[in-house]
Amino acid sequence: MNKKYKYPEYRKKWNSENKDKLRQYVIKHRPKKLMYLKSYYIKNKERICFLEKARRLKQKIKCFEYYCGGLPLFCVCCGEKETMFLSIDHINGGGGKQKKELGGGGGKMYRWLTKNNYPKGFQVLCHNCNQAKGAYGKCPHQTI
Numbered sequence: 721m722n723k724k725y726k727y728p729e730y731r732k733k734w735n736s737e738n739k740d741k742l743r744q745y746v747i748k749h750r751p752k753k754l755m756y757l758k759s760y761y762i763k764n765k766e767r768i769c770f771l772e773k774a775r776r777l778k779q780k781i782k783c784f785e786y787y788c789g790g791l792p793l794f795c796v797c798c799g800e801k802e803t804m805f806l807s808i809d810h811i812n813g814g815g816g817k818q819k820k821e822l823g824g825g826g827g828k829m830y831r832w833l834t835k836n837n838y839p840k841g842f843q844v845l846c847h848n849c850n851q852a853k854g855a856y857g858k859c860p861h862q863t864i
């Protein structure tokens with residue numbers, strides 16, 4: 721690479737000055753690119769799925785760490801420590817409404833929390849405590 725150009729700055733400038741050329745190039749080569757991406761996915765499906773699952777788990781644990789105040793991860797109600805049993809709970813309810821707005825829960829929720837810089841109003845609960853809170857208004861652990 722020629723060192724007299726700072727490539728990203730040069731590329732950004734070229735793109736802004738040549739929007740029509742760039743648009744025509746994208747339209748012309750889109751079918752070829754889609755074909756390549758599809759064949760790449762078919763050849764590497766196992767690897768791609770593994771990496772995506774690992775990325776989602778990492779993001780989920782990062783959210784749990786934030787709302788638990790660091791490690792160890794635990795349910796704030798009963799103290800459950802098994803990560804597979806933990807989930808994010810809306811402290812004041814409204815999880816169903818937000819799930820509809822996001823177009824799904826799980827990974828989309830954790831991505832939303834990360835993008836929005838971990839807003840207040842959420843806590844980590846195990847699935848049992850979360851379900852009980854949703855169904856009965858509070859967890860049975862809170863009455864003991």
